[in-house]
Amino acid sequence: MAGKKLTVVVTRRLPEAVETRMMELFDVELREDDTPMSRAELVAAMGRADVLVPTITDTIDAGLLGQAGDRLKLIANYGAGVDNIDVSTARQRGILVSNTPGVLTEDTADMTMALMLSVTRRIPEGMAVMQKDNWDGWSPTALLGGRLAGRRLGILGMGRIGQAVARRAAAFGMQVHYHNRRRLHAGLEEPLEATYWESLDQMIARMDVLSINCPHTPSTFHLMNARRLKLMKPTAVIVNTSRGEVVDENALTRMLRANEIAGAGLDVYEHGRTVNPRLRELNNVVLLPHMGSATHEGRVEMGEKVLINIKTFDDGHRPPDLVVPSML
Template sequence: MPSKRLSVTVTRRLPDAVEARMRELFEVTLREDDTPMTSAELIAAMQSCDVLVPTVTDDINAKVLGQAGDRLKLIANYGAGVDHIDVQTARQRGVLVSNTPGVVTEDTADMTMALILSVTRRIPEGLALMQTGDWDGWAPTAMLGGRIAGRRLGILGMGRIGQAVARRAHAFGMQIHYNNRRRLRPEVEEDLGATWWESLDQMVARMDIISINCPHTPATFHLMNARRLKLMKPDAVIVNTARGEVIDENALTRMLRAGEIAGAGLDVYEHDTGVNPRLRELKNVVLLPHMGSATLEGRIEMGEKVLLNVKTFDDGHRPPDLVIPAML
């Protein structure tokens, strides 16, 4: 008699190929619409499945986990970031947590460079001019932006994505600088042409462009606070494709409006969809809807990682992408 299949609940719509494979391997409950689950729905899902497959839009905090019951054994996150999951509480309750690291590295680095170019070369302003039909021809002083070759790029967080950004920026002729919890090995620094700054304050004060590429943790919340933002040069630009909570969004908005920072390119926001409305009014700001990792290839690869983690767990082994609190 065949053994009972693992019960898996997915909280959001995933690419068709991933959902089809889920159906083949597990007893899966898929999300029919593409809205985030409420806390009550998350609790009900965790009480009725062996494995939960959530995304960044699911707030799996201690209160929610406290009502999960005893059936849930694995949270196989669809995404690399796990700041929306209380990993410590999950482990204390005997629930493993896995993620999908490395999959979105190249896509997010591409979007970081796109934002750098968009802000410095005023691409959205040019698009808007064409769409309104107000363009009346080329002029020597029209739509002047800035050249990125030769500019100092300060990367905050030199993990996989930060290093991928460094490789791209180096090809554009930029000078690469970085601040990280740990200094890279000399051979990696040499390969990237990167200069390490032990002091984040000193780096921020000297850069032309700051790129946020670190995860959101208690230690990085508002790492770019009002005091540190004021260290930036008035002609400097900041881009963020990591987590919105790393920047004090209200302070950033005030400084952009006052002309104390030249521009910003943001793909993530401190309060998710609750974007500061004053940011939308600024011509020197490029806003994107959290699409840094939004490629079909990347989304399918994320799903394949989830499938591998769940299948490995189902076979009685440790998921290859297990997250432990000490990693955070």
């Protein structure tokens, strides 16, 4: 494609610095507003683009890819997760897929700790009292929560984000435990002072806080199902900043309503934007609108990854963050 700029279509608004650099490098079509593209708009975009830049809100399934035509050669996803894209079908059609891994580790780990503190220290309840202007003053027994120090934290998924959570939790005085597909080698495990559990069931039953940090794959769908949730101590708290599909949301809601689990902090949901309305009614639940990666620094770094992937592809090389089906 030498001598001619790639045609790049972006499905959502990106940070201004990223959009500016894209316009310098490519023949780019930016989204004028920040609403998701409809299915018909996505089909049309794939028909006129050499490169499509979607986000996790765009579902690029086999049916959509079947209408892509022959021009589209790269889907440069603006996001680390690619469960919104049928990667296998894309590769069968000769379309490469890239993502933006690694840049949101610290931001997501920060938000995980924020949710732990919010639930255990009842921060949203305290904010609600002040916002309603009905505070009667300090009381020895008002809004009592619990301290994190000394609690057992179980991390489900000890990848980059899980390890970052472990480092933060250790600084708070928590005891770190984890379950992973593979045990970390000693060089990683020992500095974290983390205890490995081969049995997820046994770990869950003994933890005070459970942090979900694994990706959504066919093998992790409803990994925390009703049976496993019932193994948790009634005083335990669950935090999810990874993927909503890992947890059976209806089962979790029932147990929270029945006080069979003490609390939950959720940044992701099983059905995307559709949140179980009964969750909103509970005082022991903190709900956030998928804010785990919402920092200026993180979102710009995601854009820089997208730019590098596209530019490398344009230069005739393999994008550094190429996703292949065997990775999933």
